[in-house]
Amino acid sequence: MTTPLSPTPPLVLGIDTGGTFTDAMLLNYHTREVLAAHKSLTTKRDLSIGIEEVIDGIQITDPAAIKMVSISTTLATNAIAEGKGKRVGLLLIGYDAELVESFKMNERFATPHYYYFEGGHDLYGQEKAPLDLAGILATVNSLRGQVDALAVSSYFSPLNPEHELRVFEAVSSICDLPIVLGHQLSTKLGSIERATTAALNASLLAILQDFVVAVRRAMAHRHIDAPLMVVRGDGTLMSDEFAAQTPVETIHSGPAASAIGGRFLSGIDDALVLDVGGTTTDLALIQDGQVNVTEAGATVSGYKTAVKAADLLSIALGGDSAITLGRDRRLSLGPERVTPLAYLAHQYPPVEQRLTQLASRTWDHESAPHLQYWYILHQPQASRPLSPQQKNLLRFLADGPKSVPDILKHMGVLHPAQIVVNELFRQEILAKAGLTPTDLLHAEGRFTPWSTAAAEAALTILGRCLWQEPAKIREVVWRQANETIVRAVVAFVSGISLPPPVIKDKSFGTWVFDNSLYHRHPHLDTQFHLQIPIIGIGAPAEVFLAEVARVLHTELILPEHHEVANAVGAVAGSIMVTEEILVYPQLSAEGLDVIAYYVQTNEGREIYEVAGDALNYARSLAEERVLGAALRSGADNPQVTVEVLPNGLDSYRVGAKAMGNPRLEKR
Amino acid sequence: MELIRIDTQKAYEQLRDRIVRLQLAPGALIDEQQLSAELDLSPTAVREAIKLLAHDGLVQVTPRHGLYVAPVSLEDLAQLSEMRAPLEALCARLAAQRATADELAVLAALRQEHHGIAASDSGRLFELDHRFHQAIAGAAHNKYLAQTLETFFGLSQRLWYLALPEIASLPAAVEKHLDMMAAIQAGDADRAERLMRTHVQSFYDEVKEILAKKLG
Structure with a gap:
C-alpha cells in the first residue's frame, strides 16, 4: 500500500485557556501563517466546554491535517493565586522545625497543613536520623477527609531519596491519596523551595489531569488525532502525559506562551510584552528573541518554587477585576476577579431590569452594595454535605442571581462574612459578579457583546452614591488601572519595587514616580522613557495600554492576531526534556576522606572510586535518558547538551537537556 | 496520554463497583449501549472494561446469548x-x-x-x-x-x-x-x-x- 502525498500542509492547533477567555488559532506550521483564530469564554466548571466551543469556532475542515495540538494554560497559576488548588498535607522529614519557624519559612510552604517528622539525610547522603514512619502514618490517618493530596519532602532527598520512597510505599498502603515526592521534582538542594514545589504540585495534580483529559476528549469529538503538548513556564513544550504528573511546571505557561507568541507575531526581538487578560496582566521581557528565564525558580502568589520559568511579573488586574467602593468611599480596582455585570445581565435578564430600576431612583445614594451579585455557577453534587445555612442560600439563589444586600436580608445577617460559604466559592459552586472594566467598555461603546444597559445603569448607580458623574467614575478607574500597570512595568524593568500606593510615602522614589505620571511639580519635570517597545497582547490590550505607552514614552505595538497571541505561542515553542543526575562523595567513617563517588538518579545509585569515572557515567546516562524521553515526547531530531555544574563540596549536578521541534509526521 | 486507557480504567472501576455492590445483580443481562450512556463513556471503553471484568470472573460471556453478570451460588x-x-x-x-x-x-x-x-x-x-x-x-x-x-x-x-x-x-x-x-x-x-x-x-x-x- 502506498501512502498518498498529503494534499494539505501540516497544520498545528494552538489553544490557550486563560482565567477568562479560551483562545485558539490554526497555523500552517511551515509558512507560519495564521489561518484562523477564535476566542470564547473559559468555562471554569468544565474547561472542555470552552475548549470545544473554541475548536468549533475555528471551523476545521480537515481534522486529519492537524499534526499537533499544543495548549498553554493559566490554570495552575490561577488555581494557586485564587487558593483553588486541592488541599495538601505536606510531610516534612528531617526539617528543623525551630529553624524553619524562627525564620518564618513555614509561611512559604503553600499549605497550612504541614507536619515535621524525624528522619532525613545529610550533605553526604547518609541517614541523619531514623525515619519516624509510625508518626507519619498516624498523621496521615488523622488527615483523612481534610486533604486531597499529600506531598513529601525529606531533607537532602535529592542526594538520597530513601526516606521519601519508604513513605510513598507505606502511605499508599493505607490510603488512596495522590502522593508527590520532592526529589522527583527538583534536584536542587534548597529544602524549602523543594517542599513548596512538592506541595504545589500535589495541589494541582487532579486539576491538570482533568484538564488534559478534557482536551483529549474535545479533540476526540472533533476527530483530531494528534499528539497533545502542554507549554511549560519557560515556553518550551512537554507531552501531556508528563504535564499531568508535573503540573507545577505549567506555572506561568500562559504568560510564557504569550511572550513567545508576541515575538512571533511582531517579529521584534527586543521588547516588553504586556498581556492583558480578564484576571491578570502579565509582563515579560524578550531579549535577542528569547523569553528571559529565571534560573532561581519561579515565584507564584509569593510562593518561591524550584521550577524554571520565564522571568515575569503577574499583577491581579484585568478586564474583569472588581471595581469596589471601600469604607472610605474610595474606588478600588482588583485584585478579585468577578463576572462583569454586563455578562451576568446578558445571561439573566432580571438583573438588567433590577439595575435599570435602581438607576432610575434619583434620590437613592446608598444602593452601591446592590452592584455585587452572587449566583450559582453549577449545582453541587447531591452527595456534597451542606450546612443548613448553605442549603438556605442555595435555595434562595436557585431562581437566579441575587444582590448581596438581598442575600444578607434573606439570611438575617449583617455582613457577608457571617455566611460561611468560602468553600462554595472555592469549588465554583457559587460565583460573584460586579462592576468591572469590561462594564466600563460597554458603557463607552468600545466593546459591547453583552448588556450595555446593565453596565450603564451600574455606573449611574455608583456615580450617584459618590455624588459624581459616571464619566468621572470611569476616569478614576482608568487612571488607577494605568497607574497600577505603569508601577508594575517600572518595578519589573528596574528590579526595584515601589511602596504600594496606599502608603503615604514621602520618599524620592515615590515623588519621581508620581511626578513622571502626573507632572505635578511646576519647575522640575521628570519622565519615564522605556527604550524598548511594548507589545500588547490580549483583547483589552489597546484600551489598557495606550496610556501606559504614552506615559512611558514608548511605542505600543499591537500585532495582527494579538488577541490570540498566547495560542500562537503555544505552538511556537520547542519540545524540551531535561534530566539531572547528582554526583557526590562517599566519606570515610571518620568523615575526613572521600573514599568513593555516588551517582544518584531517581531510581537508585551507583558507586565509583574515581570522580572522573562517576562523572563520565553520569554524563552518558543523562544524555541517553533525555534523548529517549525527547523522542518519546515527539521531538524531531532532538539536540542534546550536557553540562556539569559544581554543587557544593566535591558534589556535581550533571544536567542534560534535549530540545527539538515537534515532529509533525507520524513515523 | 491515551484517552481510551483512561476511560477504560474509569469504566472498569465503576462497573466493578456496581457488580460488587450488587447494583448490577448477579445473573443480570449486560447492555453495553445502556451502560455506555449511563457512565457517559465511549462504547469502546465499556467493551474493554467488560473484557477485563470477564477476566476477573465477574462477567460471563456466552457466545450466543451475550453478556451476563456472573451468577453467585x-x-x-x-x-x-x-x-x-x-x-x-x-x-x-x-x-x-x-x-x-x-x-x-x-x-x-x-x-x-x-x-x-x-x-x-x-x-x-x-x-x-x-x-x-x-x-x-x-x-x-x-x-x-x-x-x-x-x-x-x-x-x-x-x-x-x-x-x-x-x-x-x-x-x-x-x-x-x-x-x-x-x-x-x-x-x-x-x-x-x-x-x-x-x-x-x-x-x-x-x-x-x-x-x-x-x-x-
Missing part, C-alpha cells in the same frame, strides 16, 4: 473459602516471618484507623479489611500469592455484600485483625497462620449460613 462460596482460607493463612505465616519494620508500621496504622470507624459503616469496614489483607499480602513478599489473593478477594466481596444486611459480626471480624497483627509483629508464624485461618473461615461460615437461607 453457595457452591461458589464454598469453593472460594476452600481456596482462600489456606492461602490467606499461608500469607499470614509468611508475613510473620518476613514483614519489615515499615510494613509493621503500616499494619499498626491500619489498626489505628479502625478505631475511628463506626461499627455501622460497613462500606469503610470492608475497605479497611481489604487494605489489611493487601498489607499482609505485601508483607509476605510473594507477588504470585498477592495476585491470586486479590482476585479471590474481589470475587468474595460480592458474596459479602449479598449477606451484608444480616452480618452481625462484621465489626467483630475486623476486630480480629488486632490479634493477628500482634502475632505478625511478634514474628509468631504459627499463631498468625491459625488466627488468619479462623478469621477467614468463620466469616465464610457466617456468610454461608445467611446465604443458605437467602438463596435457598
